[in-house]
Amino acid sequence: MQKQVINPWKWQDARSYVQAVATSEVKGTLYVSGQTAIDDNGISSNADMRTQLLMALANVEKVVLQADYELKNIVRLNIYTTDAAALFENFGLFQQWIAQHEVRQASTVLEVTSLFETLKVEIEVTVIK
Structure with missing residues (x-):
């Protein structure tokens, strides 16, 4: 697998994402x-944004690793939140996670009206091998 980051600018580096990721010789997605x-047990958290963000990232890790993929090979990561202000107050946690796992991904953050039950944040990823 080969992965190439496309960043025409430098400003996005401080925001822990890239403008585009090109891949080739991919063995799996x-x-x-x-x-x-x-x-x-399938119980939705009613905790604060910080706690929910950490749980969501831990669940991303669990799924990716159980599928025998590597976190550093995440190429797309989208975040949906019911409270963008609270998410950005805790964005340092997300940035630490990105740096720790050497993730370089294209990303989108969207504020939505609601998520399932009491949830405040949802993270979806695409990973290559």
Whole structure:
């Protein structure tokens, strides 16, 4: 697998994403459903944004690793949130996670009216091998 990052500018580096990712010689692609702060028993969290963001990222990790893919090979990561202001207050957690796993991905953040039950954030990813 080969992965090439396309960044015509430098400003997005401080925001922990890239403008585009080109891939070639891909052996597989994993399309991960939106991961949220739902526990192993299927119970939705009613915790604050920080807690839900950490749980959602942990669930992303669990799915990606169980599928035998590597987190650093995430090429697309979309975040849906019911509260963009609260998400951005906790964005440092997301940026630490991105840096820790050496992820270089195209991203979109969208504020939505609602998510399932009491959920505040949902993260979907595409990973290549």
